[in-house]
Amino acid sequence: MSDHILEMKNITKTFPGVKALDNVNFQVEQGEIHFLVGENGAGKSTLMKVLSGIYPTGNYSGQIIFNGEVQDFRSIAESEAAGLAIINQELALVPEMSVYENIYLAHEITKRKIIDWNQTIHMADKQLKKVKLNVNPGNKVKDLNVGQQQLVEIAKALSKNVTLLILDEPTAALNENDSENLLNLLVELKKEGVTSIMISHKLKEVTAIADSCTVIRDGLTISTLRKEEIKEERIIKDMVGREIDNIFPQRPKYKPREVVLETKNINAYDFASSKQVVKDANISLRKGEVVGLAGLMGAGRSELALSIFGNPRDYERTGDLFLHGKKVNFNHPGEALKSGVVYVSEDRKSEGLILRQDVKQNISIANLRSLSKHGVIDKNEEIIVAEKYRKDINIKTPSIEQTLENLSGGNQQKVSVSKGLFSNPDILILDEPTRGIDVGAKFEIYTLINELINQGMSIIMISSELPELLAMSDRLYVVAEGKITGELSKEEATQENVMKLATL
Numbered sequence: 001m002s003d004h005i006l007e008m009k010n011i012t013k014t015f016p017g018v019k020a021l022d023n024v025n026f027q028v029e030q031g032e033i034h035f036l037v038g039e040n041g042a043g044k045s046t047l048m049k050v051l052s053g054i055y056p057t058g059n060y061s062g063q064i065i066f067n068g069e070v071q072d073f074r075s076i077a078e079s080e081a082a083g084l085a086i087i088n089q090e091l092a093l094v095p096e097m098s099v100y101e102n103i104y105l106a107h108e109i110t111k112r113k114i115i116d117w118n119q120t121i122h123m124a125d126k127q128l129k130k131v132k133l134n135v136n137p138g139n140k141v142k143d144l145n146v147g148q149q150q151l152v153e154i155a156k157a158l159s160k161n162v163t164l165l166i167l168d169e170p171t172a173a174l175n176e177n178d179s180e181n182l183l184n185l186l187v188e189l190k191k192e193g194v195t196s197i198m199i200s201h202k203l204k205e206v207t208a209i210a211d212s213c214t215v216i217r218d219g220l221t222i223s224t225l226r227k228e229e230i231k232e233e234r235i236i237k238d239m240v241g242r243e244i245d246n247i248f249p250q251r252p253k254y255k256p257r258e259v260v261l262e263t264k265n266i267n268a269y270d271f272a273s274s275k276q277v278v279k280d281a282n283i284s285l286r287k288g289e290v291v292g293l294a295g296l297m298g299a300g301r302s303e304l305a306l307s308i309f310g311n312p313r314d315y316e317r318t319g320d321l322f323l324h325g326k327k328v329n330f331n332h333p334g335e336a337l338k339s340g341v342v343y344v345s346e347d348r349k350s351e352g353l354i355l356r357q358d359v360k361q362n363i364s365i366a367n368l369r370s371l372s373k374h375g376v377i378d379k380n381e382e383i384i385v386a387e388k389y390r391k392d393i394n395i396k397t398p399s400i401e402q403t404l405e406n407l408s409g410g411n412q413q414k415v416s417v418s419k420g421l422f423s424n425p426d427i428l429i430l431d432e433p434t435r436g437i438d439v440g441a442k443f444e445i446y447t448l449i450n451e452l453i454n455q456g457m458s459i460i461m462i463s464s465e466l467p468e469l470l471a472m473s474d475r476l477y478v479v480a481e482g483k484i485t486g487e488l489s490k491e492e493a494t495q496e497n498v499m500k501l502a503t504l
């Protein structure tokens with residue numbers, strides 16, 4: 001018998017107009033941490049959906065051998081019964097329920113056909129200890145942060161005696177600390193015999209903990225690298241099919257110009273949590289400048305950005321906002337838009353994109369006026385614009401008429417960024433613009449940002465990837481617990497200085 005826990009042979013899966021997987025071969029050894037990497041749209045999520053029965057047998061061609069047996073999963077329930085659990089990026093927990101209810105949901109512990117709550121809580125507590133999550137099992141899931149919710153998902157998987165854990169970009173929305181905890185947990189679980197497959201665009205994670213790594217490109221298996229072969233440059237080369245020398249384009253030298261935006265003593269209160277999320281924030285932004293907002297997740301960077309953008313739905317804001325030296329008061333994002341201020345949300349699903357519409361419509365809606373003549377949209381212009389972004393930042397789609405919900409996660413994100421760029425505002429606020437985007441496409445996005453800056457646009461950029469923020473910002477503010485704890489010039493902005501201020 002081979003020591004492979006999993007073999008996927010000649011897997012082919014097509015969608016209308018797209019061959020997402022083309023004879024993919026994928027093998028995972030017992031007890032290893034195996035990374036699956038590749039550009040946006042390469043087919044990673046699709047391969048894992050085939051494996052876990054989300055795309056049932058008959059929906060693809062090829063063979064899955066798991067634990068030495070050929071498997072024809074017809075549903076997630078069947079793959080789970082075989083010892084396999086998938087944790088998707090969109091978490092599947094019920095926010096209103098408690099942690100213990102979530103962990104044992106749909107496989108309740110019963111005694112004489114009645115749910116045994118005492119035993120459920122006791123067992124849930126045991127699972128939480130295993131994943132080192134220190135919360136009360138009675139807490140509601142909605143009161144946990146994303147990192148903690150992720151751990152609850154893993155606890156849930158462990159409670160079902162999983163032997164193969166699949167994680168699709170689990171750290172995309174996690175901060176450094178939570179990401180590190182998650183990676184450490186996978187290493188711990190490995191010692192107990194749990195095998196993991198992890199999808200990630202963060203190559204540092206691959207070099208840190210992978211035992212092996214499979215690269216796929218355009219639905220084809222390109223390589224499987226063993227631990228000693230795993231180097232960032234090698235992975236990138238296999239991912240994109242050529243060598244990439246620079247991860248960041250050269251930034252134009254910044255010459256200070258006039259201030260376009262200034263805030264004075266902004267305070268914001270979140271209605272939902274009745275917490276003060278922004279405390280006395282004073283920031284400024286100059287023409288043709290990229291100002292970074294650094295800080296840990298939950299520090300209040302998005303809240304500050306949203307306060308500028310006029311989001312009264314969630315916040316009560318006090319303080320003053322000056323645009324080109326004039327006092328303004330945006331009560332609604334629409335008013336900010338009219339004044340040339342645009343915010344691209346970190347949460348592309350709930351804000352920004354319309355998943356049921358196509359790529360072209362999602363981009364063009366950002367600036368219909370520029371596409372219209374006498375109030376009528378010029379359809380040709382609309383196509384030209386969408387094709388330009390498709391080409392510039394490599395949006396992978398069979399056509400710009402494709403419905404957005406059929407695009408891979410990273411490609412949806414590219415549409416969200418395109419939309420922001422096309423709106424061509426004076427001031428653009430980009431909140432985690434490269435989340436879930438592959439290395440090659442990140443470079444293209446940075447290049448577009450540089451072009452727009454050259455043309456005089458001003459950008460506030462929020463990013464949890466510090467190297468990116470340091471490379472792209474002309475100046476930085478660090479935010480911690482809602483307060484600005486420091487302002488750093490390009491020269492002063494080092495990882496160390498930022499982290500010091502971020503944890504004040």
Ligand SMILES: Nc1ncnc2c1ncn2[C@@H]1O[C@H](COP(=O)(O)OP(=O)(O)OP(=O)(O)O)[C@@H](O)[C@H]1O
Pocket residue numbers: 015016018019020038039040041042043044045046047396397398405406407408409410411436
């Ligand atoms: N439901 C669907 N309908 C049509 N096409 C789809 C569907 N789901 C995925 N695709 C296409 O299949 C290809 C692979 O998508 P997949 O989601 O597997 O990519 P991925 O490698 O996970 O990318 P990312 O890193 O962006 O998450 C893409 O070209 C995508 O557009």
Ligand SMILES: [Mg+2]
Pocket residue numbers: 044045046408409410
């Ligand atoms: Mg994916």
